[in-house]
Amino acid sequence: MAGNWSKGSGSSTMLILKLLTEKDMYGYEMIETLGERSNHVFDLKVGTLYPLLHGLVQEEYLETYSEEVNGKLRKYYHITEKGKKHLAKIIKEWQTYAGTVYELIGG
Numbered sequence: 436m437a438g439n440w441s442k443g444s445g446s447s448t449m450l451i452l453k454l455l456t457e458k459d460m461y462g463y464e465m466i467e468t469l470g471e472r473s474n475h476v477f478d479l480k481v482g483t484l485y486p487l488l489h490g491l492v493q494e495e496y497l498e499t500y501s502e503e504v505n506g507k508l509r510k511y512y513h514i515t516e517k518g519k520k521h522l523a524k525i526i527k528e529w530q531t532y533a534g535t536v537y538e539l540i541g542g
Contacts, residue, residue, distance in 0.1 A: 445525060445528075449525045449526060451491070452518055452521065453522060455518070459500075461511050462512075465484065466478075466479050466480075466481070496514065496515060496517055496522075497515060
């Protein structure tokens with residue numbers, strides 16, 4: 436567990452899945468929303484986000500569909516039931532990890 440959190444990939448997965456529980460989004464919308472909500476503490480790069488999304492689709496945590504918006508075709512991501520279960524699991528793991536770190540640093 437610690438390896439995922441220390442590298443950041445686990446937290447990025449958790450944050451993206453959490454965003455998608457609110458509504459379906461396209462990639463740039465996720466980047467913007469996450470940046471705004473975190474005061475740009477979490478500024479995902481396109482080169483980080485899209486491989487992550489691709490992996491989540493392969494794991495069947497997300498599904499995609501396309502919609503035309505202003506003459507452009509946008510790819511939207513939708514969290515599946517399997518994705519929601521995975522999110523609940525990684526939130527629990529994160530809470531354990533973060534709580535332990537907090538205790539170790541004198542919280």
